[in-house]
Amino acid sequence: MTERIKEHISQLLKDAPRTRRIVDLEEELLAGCLDKFADLTGSGVDPEEAFRAVTAGIGDVDELIGSARQRGNDTALLGAVSSALWPLITLCYLFMGFVFDLWHPAWLIFPFGSFVQLTITAALTKGKKRKGAMTGALYNAAAVLFLVFGFATDLWHVGCLIFVMAVAGQQIIRLIKVWRDV
Numbered sequence: 001m002t003e004r005i006k007e008h009i010s011q012l013l014k015d016a017p018r019t020r021r022i023v024d025l026e027e028e029l030l031a032g033c034l035d036k037f038a039d040l041t042g043s044g045v046d047p048e049e050a051f052r053a054v055t056a057g058i059g060d061v062d063e064l065i066g067s068a069r070q071r072g073n074d075t076a077l078l079g080a081v082s083s084a085l086w087p088l089i090t091l092c093y094l095f096m097g098f099v100f101d102l103w104h105p106a107w108l109i110f111p112f113g114s115f116v117q118l119t120i121t122a123a124l125t126k127g128k129k130r131k132g133a134m135t136g137a138l139y140n141a142a143a144v145l146f147l148v149f150g151f152a153t154d155l156w157h158v159g160c161l162i163f164v165m166a167v168a169g170q171q172i173i174r175l176i177k178v179w180r181d182v
Contacts, residue, residue, distance in 0.1 A: 001037065001047055001050075001051060002034060002037075004051060005030065005033050005034060005037060005051065005054060005055070006030055008055050008058075009026055009029050009030055009033065009058070010026070012029075012058065012061050013025070013026055013061060016061075025061075029058060029061075033054045033055075033057075033058065036053075036054050036057065037050050037051065037054045040053060040054070077124060078120065078121060078124050078125070081117075081120050082117055082120075085113060085116065085117055085120075086113065089109055089110060089112075089113035092106075092109050093106050093107065093109050093110070096109070105151065108144065108147055108148065108151075111140060111143055111144045111147065112144055114140050115137055115140040115141050115144055118133050118134075118136040118137035118140055119133075119137045121133040122134045122137055135170065138166055138169065138170055139163075139166055141166075142162050142163050142165070142166035145159075145162050146159045146160070146162045146163065149162065
């Protein structure tokens with residue numbers, strides 16, 4: 001009967017992408033179903049009836065499969081954007097260098113590209129990864145501002161205050177989120 005339960009769960013998840021999340025879900029479902037089956041048959045329920053009760057208790061897994069697919073699509077989109085972004089940034093750098101002879105200031109496009117990539121990552125992800133991407137984008141923006149301010153004014157020591165303002169901004173945003181949740 002164990003193989004029959006395993007086959008039933010495999011059939012439910014046959015159209016799901018074979019991601020780590022789906023494999024973990026399959027293992028959890030199997031363990032839970034086998035435990036429930038053992039409890040039912042241990043209390044005297046007919047094995048066939050126990051099988052029907054166990055499989056009916058699983059319910060609809062389409063929502064779980066859909067969320068796994070969506071996460072996979074977001075990851076694919078993020079990978080495609082990242083793959084296209086860096087060659088485009090490099091072409092912009094070369095264009096600015098060869099056409100306008102701005103080799104020295106044009107390299108600022110690379111930290112700007114990193115900021116753009118982190119911003120896109122923050123927009124396409126959820127949870128802890130999003131928080132990390134947003135924090136990275138904030139500090140990357142601070143670094144770009146520091147460099148632009150430093151080269152434009154030659155006041156590098158004053159420009160360091162940009163990083164202090166970035167930390168303060170992050171803490172203010174965190175405080176607002178905590179305050180809103182209370």
